[in-house]
Amino acid sequence: MSDTPNPLPGHNMPHEDYLNATYGIRSWLLTTDHKRIALLYLGSVTFFFFIGGIFATMIRIHLLTPTGALVTPETYNKLFTMHGVAMIFFFLIPSIPAVLGNFLIPLMIGAKDLAFPKINLLSWYIYIVGGCFVLYSFGTGGLDTGWTFYTPLSSVYSNSAVTPAVIGIFINGFSSILTGLNFIVTIHTMRAPGMTWFRLPLFVWAHYATSLVMVLGTPVVAITLLLAGLERMFHLGFFNPALGGDPILFQHLFWFYSHPAVYIMVLPAMGVVSEIIPTFARRPIFGYSFIAGSSIAIAVIGFLVWAHHMFVTGESAYAALTFSFLSYLVAIPSAVKVFNWTSTLYKGSISWDTPMLYALGFIGLFVIGGLTGLFLACLGLDIHIHDTYFVVAHFHYIMVGGAVMGYVGGLHFWWPKITGRLYPEALSRAAAITLFVGFNLTFFPQFILGYLGMPRRYHTYPPEFQVLNVLSTAGASILALGYLLPMAYLTWSMRYGKVAGQNPWPATGLEWKTDSPPPTENFQATPEVTWEPYDYLNRPDLGLTAGSPLPAPAHGDD
Amino acid sequence: MQSQLPLYPEQASNFAPQVDSLMLFITAICVFFATAITVAIVYFFFKFHRKNPNDVGAPIHGDARLEAAWLIIPLILAMGMFSWGAVVYVDYRHAPKDTLDVYVIGKQWMWKAQQPNGLKEINELHVPAGRNVRLILASEDVIHDFFVPAFRVKMDVVPGHYNTMWFRPTKPGRYHFFCSQYCGTNHAIMGGWVTVMEPSDYAAWLSGSSGGNANPVVAGEKLFAEKTCITCHIADGTGRAPSLNGLYGAQVLLADGSTVTADESYIRESILQPNAKIVARYQPLMPTFQGQLTEEQILALIAYIKSLQSQPVPAKGSGIAPPTGKK
Numbered sequence: 028m029s030d031t032p033n034p035l036p037g038h039n040m041p042h043e044d045y046l047n048a049t050y051g052i053r054s055w056l057l058t059t060d061h062k063r064i065a066l067l068y069l070g071s072v073t074f075f076f077f078i079g080g081i082f083a084t085m086i087r088i089h090l091l092t093p094t095g096a097l098v099t100p101e102t103y104n105k106l107f108t109m110h111g112v113a114m115i116f117f118f119l120i121p122s123i124p125a126v127l128g129n130f131l132i133p134l135m136i137g138a139k140d141l142a143f144p145k146i147n148l149l150s151w152y153i154y155i156v157g158g159c160f161v162l163y164s165f166g167t168g169g170l171d172t173g174w175t176f177y178t179p180l181s182s183v184y185s186n187s188a189v190t191p192a193v194i195g196i197f198i199n200g201f202s203s204i205l206t207g208l209n210f211i212v213t214i215h216t217m218r219a220p221g222m223t224w225f226r227l228p229l230f231v232w233a234h235y236a237t238s239l240v241m242v243l244g245t246p247v248v249a250i251t252l253l254l255a256g257l258e259r260m261f262h263l264g265f266f267n268p269a270l271g272g273d274p275i276l277f278q279h280l281f282w283f284y285s286h287p288a289v290y291i292m293v294l295p296a297m298g299v300v301s302e303i304i305p306t307f308a309r310r311p312i313f314g315y316s317f318i319a320g321s322s323i324a325i326a327v328i329g330f331l332v333w334a335h336h337m338f339v340t341g342e343s344a345y346a347a348l349t350f351s352f353l354s355y356l357v358a359i360p361s362a363v364k365v366f367n368w369t370s371t372l373y374k375g376s377i378s379w380d381t382p383m384l385y386a387l388g389f390i391g392l393f394v395i396g397g398l399t400g401l402f403l404a405c406l407g408l409d410i411h412i413h414d415t416y417f418v419v420a421h422f423h424y425i426m427v428g429g430a431v432m433g434y435v436g437g438l439h440f441w442w443p444k445i446t447g448r449l450y451p452e453a454l455s456r457a458a459a460i461t462l463f464v465g466f467n468l469t470f471f472p473q474f475i476l477g478y479l480g481m482p483r484r485y486h487t488y489p490p491e492f493q494v495l496n497v498l499s500t501a502g503a504s505i506l507a508l509g510y511l512l513p514m515a516y517l518t519w520s521m522r523y524g525k526v527a528g529q530n531p532w533p534a535t536g537l538e539w540k541t542d543s544p545p546p547t548e549n550f551q552a553t554p555e556v557t558w559e560p561y562d563y564l565n566r567p568d569l570g571l572t573a574g575s576p577l578p579a580p581a582h583g584d585d
Numbered sequence: 586m587q588s589q590l591p592l593y594p595e596q597a598s599n600f601a602p603q604v605d606s607l608m609l610f611i612t613a614i615c616v617f618f619a620t621a622i623t624v625a626i627v628y629f630f631f632k633f634h635r636k637n638p639n640d641v642g643a644p645i646h647g648d649a650r651l652e653a654a655w656l657i658i659p660l661i662l663a664m665g666m667f668s669w670g671a672v673v674y675v676d677y678r679h680a681p682k683d684t685l686d687v688y689v690i691g692k693q694w695m696w697k698a699q700q701p702n703g704l705k706e707i708n709e710l711h712v713p714a715g716r717n718v719r720l721i722l723a724s725e726d727v728i729h730d731f732f733v734p735a736f737r738v739k740m741d742v743v744p745g746h747y748n749t750m751w752f753r754p755t756k757p758g759r760y761h762f763f764c765s766q767y768c769g770t771n772h773a774i775m776g777g778w779v780t781v782m783e784p785s786d787y788a789a790w791l792s793g794s795s796g797g798n799a800n801p802v803v804a805g806e807k808l809f810a811e812k813t814c815i816t817c818h819i820a821d822g823t824g825r826a827p828s829l830n831g832l833y834g835a836q837v838l839l840a841d842g843s844t845v846t847a848d849e850s851y852i853r854e855s856i857l858q859p860n861a862k863i864v865a866r867y868q869p870l871m872p873t874f875q876g877q878l879t880e881e882q883i884l885a886l887i888a889y890i891k892s893l894q895s896q897p898v899p900a901k902g903s904g905i906a907p908p909t910g911k912k
Contacts (some may be wrong), residue, residue: 100770173767179744180727180769184693268745269876274728275743308633310642317652339730340741341748344678348671355663359656366655367647369622372629375642379634387626394622398615405666407607407673411737414730414765478608480594480734482765485773489761494590563641571639 038528040447041542048547059144060547065130066445067151068121073514075117075158078165080510082110087469087503093490103486104171105187111174113165116196117158119426120288122434123295124241125150125206128234130445132210134538134545135228137219137554142212146205153202160195164188173484175285178266178277182258193256200249203291207241210234219537221556225319228536228560229312232319233298236326240287240294244330248284251277275340282333290329292426293393294322296433297364300386303440304368305561306534307383308375309571312561314367321360328357338409347406354404361397365390380532381452384459385436392428392466396421399474417477420470428466435462435513442517443531447543448524450516458516462509468502533569535561540568597760597781598736599753603673605737611666677738680751684719687712688801688884691722691729691742691764694771699884702791703800708777710762712754713787719751721849723880730766733779741766747850754781805889808882812874820893822902826871827864830896831905838865838906852887864904 045062055063086106089097098106129147133140141147164170168188172181181189214227214235254265255277264270266277305312312318334342334350368390377383399421403409412418436459443449472495477483481492488496530539535558541550558566596602633642687710688699698706712718722731722742729742731750735758740750764775782790809815817826836844837851840863845851854861856878859871878886898905 100773104767104770104772171769175767177728177767180767184727184769274745308642309635309640311644311646313645314647314652317647339739341743341746344675347674351670351674352667355667356660358663359660362659363652363655365622366651369625369629370645370651372626372633373643374645375629375633376635376640377630377633377642379630387630390626391623394619398619401615401663401666402608402611405607405611405670407670407677408604408611409670410674410677410739411604411734413739414732414767475592478593479591480732480761480763482732482763482773484767487773562644564644571641 038526040526041544041546043546044447044542044544045547046446046544057148059140059148061129061133061141061144061147062445062545062547064147064151065126068125068129068154071151071155071158072118072122072126075113076122079110079113079118080507082106082113084503084507086110087500089486090488090496091500093488093493095487098486100486101171102169104173104484105169107484108170108173109165112161112170112192112196115174115288115292115426116199117154117161119292119430120203121154121206122292123299123430123437124210124234124237124291125154125202127230127299127434127437127441128210128237128295129206131441131538132213132231132234133217134444134541134549135231135536136214136217136222137537137550137556138213138217139548139550141209142217143205143209147209150202150205150209153205154199157195157197157199157202160191160198162195164190164192164195167191175281176252176255176277177281178255178258178272178274179268182255182265183267183269189259190256193252193259197249197253197256200245203241203245207238207245210238211242214238219554219556222537223556225316226556226558226560227319228298229301229315229318229322230295230298233294233301233322236322237291237294237298239323239326240291240329244284244287244291247280248288251280251284254280275337275342278337278340279334282336283330286333286336287326287329289422289425290325292430293433294325296389296430296437297322299433299437299440300368300389301364302534302536303382303386303436304371306440306532307378307380307386308372309378309563310371310375310561311559311563312367313370313373314363315560317363318367321363324360325357328353328360332357335404335409338406339413351404351406351409355401358397358401358404361393365394365397379456381450381455381459382436382440384456384463385432385439388459388463389429389432389436391463392424392432395471396424396428399424411480412477414483415477416473416481416483419483420473420477423470423473428470432462432466435459435510438513438517440532441538442520443527444538444543444545446521446524447527448520448522449527449531450513450520450524454512454516458509458512461505461512465502465505465507465509469499469506470502472496472498472502530569533571535563535566535569594734595756595758595760596735597754597756597758598733598738599755600673600677600737601735601755603676603737607669607673610669614662614666677750680719680749681717684717684751685713686719686721689720689722689731689742690725690880690884691731691768691775692725693727693769694764694775696731696762696764696775696777697881699801699881700791703802703804704791710777710779711787711790712779712781713784714754714757714781715784717751717753719749721884722748722750723884725880727768728766729764729768729775731762732765733760733762735760736779739765747853749849754779757781757783757786801885801888802892804882805885805887805892808878808886809889812877814886817871819902820896820899822899824902825868827867827904828899828902829890830893830903831898832903833891833894836906837862837904839863840865840867844906849887852890853883856883856886867904 170192171187172185257263264272266272332354335354476495527543690697698710724742724744732739736752738752740748760779817824822828832847857875860869
């Protein structure tokens with residue numbers, strides 16, 4: 028890799044694009060361009076990922092010894108709480124929708140922007156205001172309730188800065204609702220001529236399903252946390268039994284959103300994987316309508332499983348049986364997706380480019396995360412493993428192994444579109460493998476820890492659990508390297524990467540039929556879609572069919 | 586002694602073998618699927634690696650029979666897991682009749698247990714092997730959770746109402762118990778040891794260290810008079826409130842015509858929220874004792890009321906539902 032921009036033959040950066048159309052801080056802070064707003068989100072979610080990551084690092088160092096190596100119990104409790112709040116509400120939930128979804132949905136459906144560009148900017152400001160409240164909470168006493176804010180601990184007994192945190196999360200909820208609303212309206216009304224529902228990229232289907240969950244679920248968690256805040260500030264008895272409230276009611280309301288929230292995190296990642304796999308296998312996706320339909324099925328059934336978080340609260344046996352049954356049902360559409368992705372590899376023309384490594388890594392980790400969900404949905408088994416490290420391992424496999432692998436993979440896939448430049452291929456492949464190995468070494472031992480009976484949220488633990496904790500911390504240090512590498516080389520590539528051209532892979536989506544980076548208005552003329560999704564055979568414009576000129580692939584496989 | 590790196594905790598209760606079998610069953614299915622998918626991906630990854638930069642893959646769009654197969658087969662297996670899990674769960678939730686009842690109170694950040702004879706323990710619990718033990722769990726403050734990995738049992742301890750759990754210890758020894766629901770600063774040290782003893786040792790231990798004045802029935806009887814319960818709940822049924830003789834475990838007929846089992850939760854609720862369930866033919870006169878009794882005092886009152894179980898029930902002046910059907 029040379030140190031200077033080195034355009035491939037035939038590839039030059041476009042003369043004018045969304046990045047250099049206007050200059051100055053005002054042009055960014057007052058922009059209504061969905062692509063610039065996506066980059067604002069990229070910066071802010073990366074900031075929260077960094078904060079959450081620092082907390083995670085301290086947690087893993089602390090757990091090296093049974094008595095705790097680093098901090099006091101109070102501080103430890105704040106670390107895991109703030110890790111969860113920063114990662115879930117301010118990184119995972121907005122990451123793929125607000126960064127990649129924002130950037131790509133208009134491009135993928137052939138629109139100039141989202142339906143409500145100003146509301147889109149408003150969403151980002153709401154996110155920032157909510158984030159400031161939460162940072163204020165972190166900075167002034169911290170937060171020690173657990174990200175789940177269970178009452179009456181959060182509403183009565185905690186001495187930490189709960190009030191600003193719940194206000195921040197309440198405010199941030201509106202950002203999520205407005206983004207979801209914007210996506211739904213955009214997908215319904217702004218598709219280009221010929222872009223029928225069943226020609227939509229599966230990324231768009233996944234975001235449609237995600238948006239439904241955002242719009243329908245987020246108000247519930249916002250109100251619930253507000254009620255907990257009101258109980259704390261004004262001693263109104265909603266959840267505190269001493270005031271006539273019911274602490275279990277809080278859990279029902281909280282999980283009514285927070286279980287579907289898992290699908291807000293993982294559905295968009297599934298959308299990313301559904302784009303990457305056909306592109307790098309160069310063949311139509313297997314079972315398009317089943318993958319699209321399973322996204323909707325997950326969104327709908329996902330709303331009906333919340334009380335599986337409450338199997339040991341003493342809820343009625345009939346409720347437990349019902350929710351266990353429904354939890355098994357929601358596993359089926361996820362399984363359908365995995366089988367279809369795997370089948371898409373069959374007789375493909377598979378390249379070993381970085382996005383593909385992330386997508387396959389996603390499948391591997393998501394399979395483990397999803398299958399271990401079957402252990403937790405099982406009533407007779409959940410009693411033993413509930414609230415242990417088994418759960419911690421399970422949801423990290425879904426939310427980090429799944430959602431974050433999808434997000435980082437998606438960043439690599441669309442990076443040439445976003446920045447117009449490519450990243451160093453060998454280094455990025457090494458980073459993808461480092462992430463995969465580090466992740467498994469960090470979290471797999473935690474399944475065993477959980478079955479052995481180590482409860483979660485423990486700052487100190489019996490000595491027999493030490494070996495597995497040390498393994499986990501060792502893995503975390505590899506994992507951290509796996510995250511820092513892409514941060515470094517992606518930043519580097521923005522200036523020094525090879526110029527990518529319109530369609531380096533080449534991929535079939537509409538977003539690849541405009542310049543990289545795209546112009547502010549996305550397309551020079553409104554495109555018309557005449558092809559089926561992921562169809563490589565009937566696309567002479569991709570330059571792959573016999574007799575057409577070589578497409579000058581971005582990275583060959585040597 | 587287990588190996589240095591065990592994969593499962595010791596099996597020391599009736600539930601442990603059941604749960605471990607269930608674990609093996611689900612693990613076997615999941616390992617099969619995870620292996621099959623991994624092998625397929627790795628095989629395809631190398632087998633169909635792009636040879637030529639311009640190659641495209643085969644135009645295969647799907648297969649309805651395959652889709653049907655991988656909808657139905659996982660569904661059947663999932664229903665198998667659900668059913669087996671449900672069977673084990675029903676066992677967890679249905680305590681046998683003849684249990685040894687121990688009260689356990691959680692508070693930030695300690696556990697207090699009270700044996701049937703009133704003996705109190707802190708962060709310790711002694712139980713006899715081979716006997717069905719039922720724990721009645723109450724919290725003084727936030728939600729806690731009583732978790733014994735070696736027994737594979739766990740139940741939240743929720744302020745404002747009682748949860749119960751049962752198990753039959755099978756193997757004498759000392760086993761960790763933990764608080765498994767995050768409860769604040771010292772959550773991680775809110776634990777202790779369950780000691781499972783041979784029944785004869787347990788009996789000796791109980792009598793050897795019992796303090797007579799700590800007997801909860803005696804304490805409850807005293808409270809029953811102090812809190813003036815006794816002025817209305819007269820034993821012979823002539824008071825303004827029903828006699829409590831024979832109440833515990835019986836069906837109570839309510840004003841709305843329904844019946845309720847007089848268990849610990851019902852008695853607790855009737856003390857703290859007397860108007861929640863009104864006994865048929867009685868007026869809602871009783872004041873609430875919310876905030877006037879500690880959890881331990883409530884448990885003492887319940888112990889006293891339970892001790893009246895064998896007392897004669899007056900023909901009139903009881904809340905107990907008349908037997909239904911012909912006898």
